[in-house]
Amino acid sequence: MTNPLFQQAREAVAYANSIANGIEQGDQQEAVMKAKNALSSAYANCTDAERAQLSEFQQTLQSI
Structure with missing residues (x-):
């Protein structure tokens, strides 16, 4: 079973990265x-x- 807080963090970082890269x-x-x-x-x-x-x-967030 996946930790829901971990999954939310992963998704939030991916979303922020997508915005930073102009994808979203x-x-x-x-x-x-x-x-x-x-x-x-x-x-x-x-x-x-x-x-x-x-x-x-x-680290990904820090590079944004």
Whole structure:
């Protein structure tokens, strides 16, 4: 069973990245903030493997 908070964080980061790359339309700053909040929530309740992926997601956000 997948951790729903982890999945939300993954989707939020993907959406923010899509906006940054011009694939989707939207408010980039708002998308990044939502993704950061989702990452923060996911960190509190995840496995070590998920935590490693969340770190990669955070690096993606920092590069936007």
